[in-house]
Structure formats: C-alpha cells, structure tokens
Amino acid sequence: MTGERTLPAPAGTVEGGKPGARRGLGRLATIPPIWLVLAALLVVVVWRDPSFAEPASLLAFVKRSAPLLVLALGQLFVIVGGEFDLSVGALITACVVVAARLGDGDPGRTWWVVALLVVFGVLVGLTNGLVTTLLRVPSFITTLGSMLVLNGAVFLWTGGSVTGALADNLRVPGRSGITGLPVVGQLPYAVPIVVVVVACATLLLHHTRFGHQVLAVGGGVRAAMLSGVGVWRVRTATFVISGLSAVVAAILLAGFAGLSANAGAGYEFQAITTVVLAGAVLGGGRGGTVATVGGALTLQMLFTLLNLFGFAKPLRDSAEGLLLIAAGAYTAYRARRSS
Amino acid sequence: MPRRRTTVTAVLAALALAATGCSSTKPSGGVNPSGAASSAANSQFKFFSQADFDRQMAQRTVAAQGDPATPWLQMIQPSMVDTGKYAKANKKWHLCFSNAGTDNPWRVTGLTTMKAEVKLHPEIGDFTVVDAQSKDDKQISDLADLQTKGCDALIVSPNTTAALTPAVERACQSGLPVVVFDRGVTTNCPVSFVHPIGGYAFGATAAEFIAQKVGKGGKVLALRILPGVDVLENRWAAAKIVFDREGVNVVGVEFNNADPAKAKSIVGDYLQRFGKLDGIWLDAGFASVAATEVFEDAGKPVPPLTSEDQQNFLELWQKKKLTAIAPTYPVYQWRTAVIAATYILSGKQVPKEWILPQPVITADNLSQYIIPGMPPLFFPTCGCRNMPGFPQDWGGK
Numbered sequence: 035m036t037g038e039r040t041l042p043a044p045a046g047t048v049e050g051g052k053p054g055a056r057r058g059l060g061r062l063a064t065i066p067p068i069w070l071v072l073a074a075l076l077v078v079v080v081w082r083d084p085s086f087a088e089p090a091s092l093l094a095f096v097k098r099s100a101p102l103l104v105l106a107l108g109q110l111f112v113i114v115g116g117e118f119d120l121s122v123g124a125l126i127t128a129c130v131v132v133a134a135r136l137g138d139g140d141p142g143r144t145w146w147v148v149a150l151l152v153v154f155g156v157l158v159g160l161t162n163g164l165v166t167t168l169l170r171v172p173s174f175i176t177t178l179g180s181m182l183v184l185n186g187a188v189f190l191w192t193g194g195s196v197t198g199a200l201a202d203n204l205r206v207p208g209r210s211g212i213t214g215l216p217v218v219g220q221l222p223y224a225v226p227i228v229v230v231v232v233a234c235a236t237l238l239l240h241h242t243r244f245g246h247q248v249l250a251v252g253g254g255v256r257a258a259m260l261s262g263v264g265v266w267r268v269r270t271a272t273f274v275i276s277g278l279s280a281v282v283a284a285i286l287l288a289g290f291a292g293l294s295a296n297a298g299a300g301y302e303f304q305a306i307t308t309v310v311l312a313g314a315v316l317g318g319g320r321g322g323t324v325a326t327v328g329g330a331l332t333l334q335m336l337f338t339l340l341n342l343f344g345f346a347k348p349l350r351d352s353a354e355g356l357l358l359i360a361a362g363a364y365t366a367y368r369a370r371r372s373s
Numbered sequence: 374m375p376r377r378r379t380t381v382t383a384v385l386a387a388l389a390l391a392a393t394g395c396s397s398t399k400p401s402g403g404v405n406p407s408g409a410a411s412s413a414a415n416s417q418f419k420f421f422s423q424a425d426f427d428r429q430m431a432q433r434t435v436a437a438q439g440d441p442a443t444p445w446l447q448m449i450q451p452s453m454v455d456t457g458k459y460a461k462a463n464k465k466w467h468l469c470f471s472n473a474g475t476d477n478p479w480r481v482t483g484l485t486t487m488k489a490e491v492k493l494h495p496e497i498g499d500f501t502v503v504d505a506q507s508k509d510d511k512q513i514s515d516l517a518d519l520q521t522k523g524c525d526a527l528i529v530s531p532n533t534t535a536a537l538t539p540a541v542e543r544a545c546q547s548g549l550p551v552v553v554f555d556r557g558v559t560t561n562c563p564v565s566f567v568h569p570i571g572g573y574a575f576g577a578t579a580a581e582f583i584a585q586k587v588g589k590g591g592k593v594l595a596l597r598i599l600p601g602v603d604v605l606e607n608r609w610a611a612a613k614i615v616f617d618r619e620g621v622n623v624v625g626v627e628f629n630n631a632d633p634a635k636a637k638s639i640v641g642d643y644l645q646r647f648g649k650l651d652g653i654w655l656d657a658g659f660a661s662v663a664a665t666e667v668f669e670d671a672g673k674p675v676p677p678l679t680s681e682d683q684q685n686f687l688e689l690w691q692k693k694k695l696t697a698i699a700p701t702y703p704v705y706q707w708r709t710a711v712i713a714a715t716y717i718l719s720g721k722q723v724p725k726e727w728i729l730p731q732p733v734i735t736a737d738n739l740s741q742y743i744i745p746g747m748p749p750l751f752f753p754t755c756g757c758r759n760m761p762g763f764p765q766d767w768g769g770k
Contacts, residue, residue, distance in 0.1 A: 083642070083646065085642075085645055085646040086642070088645070090645060091642070091645050094638075094641055094642075094645065098634065098637070098638045098641075101634075134749075192768070196478070196748060196749060196750050197748040197749070197768050198748075198749075199685075199749060209666070209670060210670065213672070287634065290634055290637060291632075291633040291634035291637060291663060292633055292662055292663055292666065293685070293749055293750075294633050295477075295478060295750060337635075338638075341627065341628070341635070341639065350630070
C-alpha cells in the first residue's frame with residue numbers, strides 16, 4: 035500500500051523531501067514514517083497475539099478501522115485546505131440517531147433514510163464552509179459551534195434517550211461481508227467500500243484540478259487567489275466532502291457497532307490525530323491520502339495494542355495525545371529541514 | 374518560515390490538550406451502573422471488602438420488608454432513624470437535587486422517573502435539579518449553591534465518592550436533611566442513604582449463572598467497562614471469586630470503555646483466537662447486544678452471557694431465545710430517594726441505610742420486564758409503568 039510513492043507527487047505533498055541522498059539505508063527515509071510506525075506496532079501486536087496475523091483477523095481489523103479511515107480522508111481535504119472540521123463526531127452521532135428514529139427498524143425506509151443523511155451531511159458541510167469562508171469565522175470556532183449545536187439538537191430531539199432502531203439492511207455495509215471465501219473466510223463489505231473511498235479521495239486530491247486547488251489554497255491563500263482559484267468555493271467544497279465522509283462513516287459505524295447515544299463521540303479528534311499522524315501540516319498545503327490510510331490504521335493499531343496490554347481508557351487518551359504531539363513535532367522538523 | 378512553525382506548534386498543543394481534556398467528559402465515569410470512581414488504580418483488592426461481600430451474598434436471599442408490588446418502597450434489614458427535627462408541616466416543600474450527570478441512558482430513565490415521582494407529591498412546591506455534567510468540581514460548587522437556594526431537603530447522587538464526601542459533609546452541617554442515593558459517600562452525616570443491595574451481589578449472580586452453564590474448565594471472557602469504579606470493581610471481584618471457586622477458565626478480562634464498537638472488536642478478537650467461547654460475563658448490560666452480534670455475524674451460536682435490564686437486550690433475548698441472565702441495578706431507587714425526602718420532611722422514620730431489593734431477570738420472568746414500544750435504551754426496572762405520563766414521558770409509544 036505504499037504505492038503512493040510511485041504516483042507523480044504534486045508539489046508540496048507529504049513526500050516533499052529533498053531529492054538525492056537516497057542510497058542504501060537512506061532509502062528507508064523515503065518510506066513515509068507512518069508505515070514504519072504501523073509496521074512496528076503490528077509486530078508488537080502479533081507478538082502479543084499471534085492469531086492477529088491471520089488474514090481473517092487483519093480483514094476484521096480493517097473493517098473496524100473503516101469508519102475512522104473514511105472520516106479521516108474527509109478531514110484531510112479540510113486540513114489540506116487550511117481549515118479544521120471539529121463537527122464530524124457530532125455529525126456521526128446525529129446521523130446514527132436520526133437513522134434509528136426515522137428508520138425505526140423498517141428496511142423499506144432505508145433508502146430514503148440514507149438519502150436524507152446524505153442531504154443532511156451536505157447541508158452541515160455547506161453551512162460550516164459558508165460560515166467559515168463568507169462570514170470569515172475561523173473554522174475552529176465555526177465547527178466547534180456546529181458540534182455543540184448538533185449535540186444539543188440531538189439531545190433535545192431525543193430527550194437523551196435514543197428511540198427507534200437501525201434497520202438490518204442499513205447495518206449490512208458495516209456489519210456483514212461476503213462469506214465462504216477461501217483463505218480469508220469472510221470479506222467484510224467495509225473493505226471494498228474503503229478501497230473505493232480511498233481511490234476516489236486519491237484521484238480527487240492528487241489528480242484533479244480541484245485537488246490541486248485545495249493544496250494551493252492551503253499552501254497560501256493569497257497566492258492561490260492571485261492565480262485565479264476561487265478560494266471560498268474550494269474551501270466550502272472541502273467542508274462538504276468532510277460532511278459526506280462523516281455520513282459514510284456514520285453508516286459504517288452504525289452497521290458495525292449498532293445503536294448508541296454517543297456513537298461519534300471523540301471521532302473528530304481521532305480524525306484530526308490521524309491526519310496529523312499521516313504528516314499533513316495543520317494550516318494546510320500538504321497531505322496525502324494513502325499516508326492518511328496509514329495514519330488511521332496506525333491509530334487503530336495503537337488502540338488495539340493498548341487494549342491487549344490492558345491499559346485503561348485514560349491512558350489511551352494520553353497515548354493518543356502524546357502521539358499527536360510527536361507526529362506534529364516530526365512534521366515541523368521535516369518542514370524545517372526541507373525549507 | 375518560523376512564524377508558521379510557531380502557529381502549527383501552538384495549534385497542535387491546543388489540540389492535544391483538547392483531545393485529552395475533552396475525552397474525560399465522555400461517559401466513562403458515568404456508565405450506567407454508576408459507581409463511585411475513586412482513583413484509576415485497578416487493583417482488585419483495593420476495592421474488596423470481605424465483610425461487604427458476605428453481607429451482600431446473604432442479602433440476596435433475605436425477604437425485603439414491604440409489598441413486592443412496589444419494590445421502591447421495600448427495605449432490606451432497615452435500621453430506622455427518627456427525623457422529627459426535620460419535619461416541616463405547614464408549608465410547601467422546596468426539594469433540591471444535585472445530580473452527578475445525565476450522560477447515560479440509565480441516568481436518563483432515572484431522572485425522568487424521579488420527576489414523575491415528584492409530581493405525585495402535592496406537598497412538594499418546588500423541585501430544583503442541578504446537573505453536574507459528571508464533573509466533581511461542578512458538583513461541589515452545585516452543592517454550595519444549593520445551600521443558598523432555600524431548599525428544605527437535599528438529594529445527592531454523588532459523581533465520585535472521595536471528591537464529594539467533604540462537600541456532602543458541609544451540606545449536612547448547614548442543617549439541611551440530606552438523602553444520598555446511587556453512588557455513596559464515606560460519611561454518616563446523610564439522614565438516609567438509598568441504594569440497592571450492591572455490586573458484589575450483581576457480579577456473583579451473573580457469574581454463578583455462567584459457571585453453572587459452562588461447567589468446570591469452560592472458557593469465559595469477562596468484558597468490563599472500565600477499571601477503578603468501585604461498583605464495577607465489586608461486580609468483577611465477586612465474579613472472580615465465583616469463577617475461581619467453580620474452576621471456570623477465564624480466558625480474558627478486557628475493558629470496552631463504554632464503546633460498543635470496541636466491545637465488538639474485543640469479542641471478535643477472542644472468538645478468532647479461541648475459535649469458541651463458552652460464555653461471556655459482562656459487568657454491565659451496555660455491551661451485551663454488541664457481544665451477541667459478534668456471534669451472529671460469525672454464524673455461530675451465541676453462548677450464555679450476562680446483561681442488565683436494557684430494553685434492546687431484553688427484546689433480543691426474547692426474540693433469539695438466548696441463554697442469558699440480567700441482574701439489575703434498579704432505576705426505581707430514583708423514586709425511593711424522593712420518597713425518603715418526603716418521609717423526612719413529614720417527620721416519618723426512615724432507614725439510615727435504605728437497602729432496596731435488586732431484581733434478577735431470568736428466562737422465567739423475562740416477559741414481565743419487556744414493555745413493548747419502549748425505546749431501545751430504556752430500563753424497565755424504573756417502577757414507572759403505572760406513573761402518570763407513562764410511556765410518552767419515557768420516550769415510549
């Protein structure tokens with residue numbers, strides 16, 4: 035999955051190191067460090083629990099990482115464009131609660147419920163984007179605000195207690211898979227979904243005009259503006275992408291985990307941590323989709339590891355925080371070296 | 374570009390702070406069963422008291438005084454105290470309640486039930502509720518505030534034991550009659566402490582069921598919510614004693630941190646590793662549905678497992694004919710707390726420790742606990758079925 039290095043890296047992506055001096059051991063430095071961290075974590079996990087290395091276990095691992103992965107890819111667009119989206123966790127919760135309440139466990143309603151969620155996600159993203167770009171409210175504030183609004187609205191609407199149920203067919207993508215396969219046994223639907231999402235995100239960010247515009251806007255608003263990029267349109271679009279990714283993540287998560295009144299709690303920070311781990315610069319202009327996949331898997335692997343060692347939740351939070359700071363420091367160090 | 378770097382570092386630091394800070398407001402501490410979270414130390418022995426264990430084991434079989442049709446009025450081995458000095462006959466009462474939080478469905482059902490109970494008492498003129506949002510410091514200042522609000526009696530559901538004990542003591546010293554319920558405090562000053570039998574009884578009942586079903590050497594996974602919460606630690610301590618005594622092979626003890634996705638991952642990993650699990654012991658009903666789904670998804674029969682009186686699990690249990698047991702931490706204690714306060718204000722005797730019966734849901738009485746049309750995270754031990762406003766006020770239809 036390190037194929038990203040073979041892609042023609044646009045200026046300023048995560049691979050932007052100095053050319054030359056890549057011989058022998060130096061070659062190792064060309065692998066995005068996130069994959070080395072992931073490999074190291076994987077080794078420790080397998081050492082603790084050898085059955086983890088079996089194909090079925092690894093696929094199950096991808097399945098459970100799928101919501102975070104999709105969400106982080108959406109967040110990547112926003113961060114590369116130079117903004118933040120803190121509202122995605124609350125949006126996930128809202129989607130799960132809305133799907134349960136309106137769907138009420140009836141498979142016949144699933145299609146319009148999904149359509150409604152997509153519209154809802156687009157609307158939330160659009161609002162975040164327009165408030166940030168046209169009203170010039172910093173995205174940190176905008177999306178923090180919409181996070182509170184969504185959480186409050188969900189609580190008001192439900193009275194704190196979730197009603198309804200999730201239809202079985204709505205849960206299929208996150209929960210079930212193609213069974214009876216040789217070697218792996220079951221291929222969770224979440225795996226092909228993730229592959230498609232990663233492919234789309236890669237194409238969009240690294241191989242389209244829009245993607246280059248996002249990178250340009252994140253790299254420097256003024257320069258982008260002078261070269262004719264519609265900054266507000268590009269940034270608003272990144273928020274819409276993030277909103278849509280939250281809807282997909284919500285459907286995957288609802289499928290995997292079932293109904294919960296705080297399904298998406300904490301996911302916004304996990305998504306941002308993932309993107310930082312993957313080496314994107316907060317403030318915009320850099321970031322790669324495949325590295326983000328590595329970031330999501332690494333974070334999830336870290337959680338698996340901490341759980342294997344029986345560490346409690348507070349420690350897991352602290353570990354996530356430390357990892358975030360370390361990743362940020364490393365990215366800053368590299369930026370310093372290459373500038 | 375040094376300026377940019379500084380900004381990035383600052384933003385990162387802020388994010389890291391937020392990431393760690395904000396997560397602590399997640400429901401971890403307030404997970405359904407409630408429990409006085411003391412420190413995060415997870416030594417089982419720190420939370421174990423042989424005397425309490427023995428007492429709770431015995432109380433499971435003691436017949437409670439009072440009418441079994443109204444278990445929220447029943448008492449186990451009460452030792453009554455006089456409350457004449459608190460009686461306030463000639464005025465409408467102002468009742469105040471300092472709530473630890475409403476961050477989980479058990480507490481939501483509880484608060485709804487409590488408000489309905491207050492409406493049953495015309496003598497209560499005002500009912501003030503302050504929500505501490507699961508924060509010790511908020512509840513400490515809430516308690517101080519309430520002392521200036523002209524309350525006639527104060528009900529407290531403490532967030533954590535150690536942190537709230539001094540604040541409750543100060544409230545007692547102000548002369549207000551105090552009723553503590555759910556989680557406890559380590560002071561005798563409240564007039565009455567309302568609680569069901571306790572965590573040891575819960576954990577032991579569940580473990581005895583599993584041990585009986587899986588037999589000696591059966592492979593059991595213990596799925597816990599989080600370490601360091603005394604009620605939850607007590608449940609596990611009692612289960613451990615039972616499992617050791619019965620020779621059950623506990624293949625793993627894991628924490629799901631109140632995250633159903635995490636719970637599913639853990640059970641899935643164990644199923645993968647061992648190929649088969651004979652039973653699952655859970656310290657709360659929260660993750661039981663998720664655990665059941667792992668086996669359904671893998672096309673395997675669901676092994677015997679334990680839960681709690683959460684509506685969606687009870688419905689699943691009935692529908693799929695699962696082998697299960699659900700000890701409860703009854704929600705009706707929220708009613709009892711109000712009733713205790715009204716007794717005190719009318720000068721009626723109350724038990725110093727009002728120990729409520731702790732029903733156990735089994736395959737035999739399951740149907741009595743399923744109320745059709747209630748929301749999935751409703752707790753039917755609310756004792757609220759005949760209250761005005763049921764079922765709409767509880768989200769049912």
